[in-house]
Amino acid sequence: xxxxxxxxxxxxxxxxxxxxxxxxxxxHTGLANEIVLIDLDTERVKGxxxxxxxxxxxxxxxxxxxxxxxxxxxxNLIIVTAGAKQEPGESRLNLINRNAEIIxxxxxxxxxxxxxAVLVMVTNPVDVLTYIAxxxxxxxxxxxIGSGTLLDSSRFxxxxxxxxxxxxxxxxxxxxxxxxxxxxxxxSMAHIAGVSIKDYCPACLNCDPTKEHxxxxxxxxxxxxxxxxxxxxxxxxxxxxxxxISEAILRDEQSLLTVSILLRGEYNINDICLxxxxxxxxxxxxxxIQANLSDSEQTALETSARTLRNTLSQIDVSQYT
Ligand code: NAD
Numbered sequence: 001x002x003x004x005x006x007x008x009x010x011x012x013x014x015x016x017x018x019x020x021x022x023x024x025x026x027x028h029t030g031l032a033n034e035i036v037l038i039d040l041d042t043e044r045v046k047g048x049x050x051x052x053x054x055x056x057x058x059x060x061x062x063x064x065x066x067x068x069x070x071x072x073x074x075x076n077l078i079i080v081t082a083g084a085k086q087e088p089g090e091s092r093l094n095l096i097n098r099n100a101e102i103i104x105x106x107x108x109x110x111x112x113x114x115x116x117a118v119l120v121m122v123t124n125p126v127d128v129l130t131y132i133a134x135x136x137x138x139x140x141x142x143x144x145i146g147s148g149t150l151l152d153s154s155r156f157x158x159x160x161x162x163x164x165x166x167x168x169x170x171x172x173x174x175x176x177x178x179x180x181x182x183x184x185x186x187x188s189m190a191h192i193a194g195v196s197i198k199d200y201c202p203a204c205l206n207c208d209p210t211k212e213h214x215x216x217x218x219x220x221x222x223x224x225x226x227x228x229x230x231x232x233x234x235x236x237x238x239x240x241x242x243x244x245i246s247e248a249i250l251r252d253e254q255s256l257l258t259v260s261i262l263l264r265g266e267y268n269i270n271d272i273c274l275x276x277x278x279x280x281x282x283x284x285x286x287x288x289i290q291a292n293l294s295d296s297e298q299t300a301l302e303t304s305a306r307t308l309r310n311t312l313s314q315i316d317v318s319q320y321t
Contacts, residue, residue: 007033007034007074007076008031008032008033008034008076008077008250009032009033009034009035009036009071009074009075009076009077010026010032010034010035010036010075010076010077010078010079010246010250011036011038011067011071011072011075011077011078011079011117012035012036012037012038012079012081013038013039013078013079013080013081013082013106014038014039014080014081014082014083014122014123015037015038015039015041015044015045015048016039016081016082016085017085017233017235018081018085018122018233018234018235018238018239018242019037019039019079019081019082020037020048020052021235021236021238021239022079022081022238022239022242022243023035023037023048023052023064024052024239025239025240025242025243026242026243026246027052027055027056027059027062027064028059028060029060029243029246029247030059030060030061030062031243031246031247031250031251032062032077032246032250033061033062033063034062034063034064034065035052035062035063035064035065036065036066036067036071036075037049037064037065037066037067038066038067038068038069038071039082040082042066045066046066049064049065049066052064069109069110069112069113070113072110072113072115072117073113073114073115074115075115075117076117076118076249076250076282077117077118077119077120077246077249077250078110078115078117078118078119078120079119079120079122079242079246080103080106080119080120080121080122080123080133081122081123082102082103082106082123083095083098083099083102083103083123083124084098084099084102085124085233086124086224086228087228088225088228088229088232089225089229091180091181092124092125092126092179092180092181092224093125093128093180093181093307093311095124095125096125096128096129096311096314096315097315099123099124099125099129100128100129100132100315102123103121103123103129103132103133103136104132104136107132107133107136107137108136110137111136111137117143118143118144118145118249118282118283118284119133119137119139119143119144119145120145120146120147120242120245120259121133121144121145121146121147121260122146122147122238122242124179124180125178125179125180125308125311126146126147126148126179126260127146127148127178127179127180127260127272127273127274127275127308128273128308128311128312128315129146130144130145130146130148130260130261130262130273131262131272131273131308131312132315134262134273140284141261141262141264141285142261142283142284142285142286143283143284144262144284145245145259145260145261145278145280145284145285146179146259146260146261146273146275147179147238147241147242147245147259147260148179148258148259148260148261148274148275149174149175149176149177149178149179149183149258149259149260149275150241150244150245150257150258150259150275151179151237151238151241152175152179152183152220152221152223152258153173153174153175153258154237154240154241155175155220155223155237156173156174156175156185156190156216156217156220157171157172157173159216159219159220160173160190160197160216163201163206163207163212163216164192164197164200164201164204164206165206166192170192170193171190171192172189172190172191172192173185173186173189173190173191173197174186174189174190174258174277174291175220175258175275176258176274176275176276176277176297176301176304177274177275177300177301177304177305178274178275178304178307178308179260179275180307181221181307182300182303182304182307182308183220183221183304184297184300184301184304185216185217185220185221186291186293186297187213187294187297188292188293188294188297189291189293197209197213201213244257245257245259245280248280248281249280249281249282249284250282252281252282253280253281254279254280254281254286255279255280255281256277256278256279256280256289257277257278257280258275258276258277258278259275259278259280259285260273260274260275261273261274261275261276261278261285261288263276263288263305266288266290267290267293267298267301267302268298268302269301269302269305272305272308272309272312273308274301274304274305274308276288276289276291277289277291
């Protein structure tokens with residue numbers, strides 16, 4: 001069937017800064033033919049839907065409207081951005097107590113409307129909440145993913161592109177693990193035109209890679225703290241990261257993206273959600289790629305998994321079930 005004849009319905013739960021920026025970016029692409037917004041704040045949803053809809057004469061056809069959880073039933077994609085956001089200086093993991101309860105109640109409501117949709121968790125701490133959503137919804141792991149480190153990988157590619165003075169689209173590099181302080185910059189997989197960054201940087205003589213690579217990884221890790229200090233929220237790059245995930249799913253692209261998935265022994269890690277390279281298509285994650293990490297990268301990934309497991313162990317999920 002032609003793509004234009006297939007229904008492509010996206011439900012966005014949480015019409016705050018991230019949810020609406022995603023909608024604004026998505027409506028330009030022609031990817032979705034229906035975008036449904038849900039939020040506790042129904043007045044806000046009304047206003048956002050009006051504001052977005054008034055731009056429809058300038059973008060490909062799409063119906064944008066306020067909805068409710070029954071809209072999940074025939075959705076292709078559910079994007080969850082509802083919940084509290086970081087205050088200046090606050091870590092993502094610190095949001096857990098405020099957001100676990102919200103995500104559990106949202107999942108319980110989604111469960112009442114049986115759906116084949118793929119769910120993408122965005123609310124922080126995204127890895128822990130992806131795990132909680134899987135436990136609540138009991139769907140196959142492939143259909144519940146977290147946006148994970150796709151945003152961090154994008155920041156990494158941008159900062160390397162500035163460093164190497166190369167178009168960011170030609171820089172291939174990945175951040176794996178937690179979307180947060182224990183994330184892992186995987187230098188062994190970074191390359192430009194197939195040339196490993198470890199060989200590329202010394203050859204161009206612009207920098208001392210031993211010093212500057214650590215600085216770049218730190219800048220990637222600390223980006224969100226700085227943006228939140230400056231403007232209170234982050235929304236544009238995450239909005240575009242979510243459009244990229246939506247493209248991979250709605251167009252069944254088989255694209256490789258770093259998203260958060262429940263690991264079952266891959267990378268020697270079990271029963272925790274964190275980001276690794278995944279092939280994504282219409283049904284969600286089609287394949288988890290087992291990359292060859294260096295020993296220190298593998299150790300750092302296992303440390304990241306332990307950090308997430310510690311946070312999970314602090315929540316008494318049973319109190320919400
Ligand atoms: P925001 O405060 O602007 O919006 C949150 C929205 O959620 C509000 O409109 C609120 O009314 C709504 N909400 C709260 N509880 C709800 C419920 N039970 N049901 C429906 N709606 C509910 O916040 P934001 O800046 O849009 O951030 C949203 C989340 O996304 C935060 O947790 C933030 O940390 C996270 N975030 C994640 C990434 C990432 O890369 N994963 C990047 C940026 C932000």
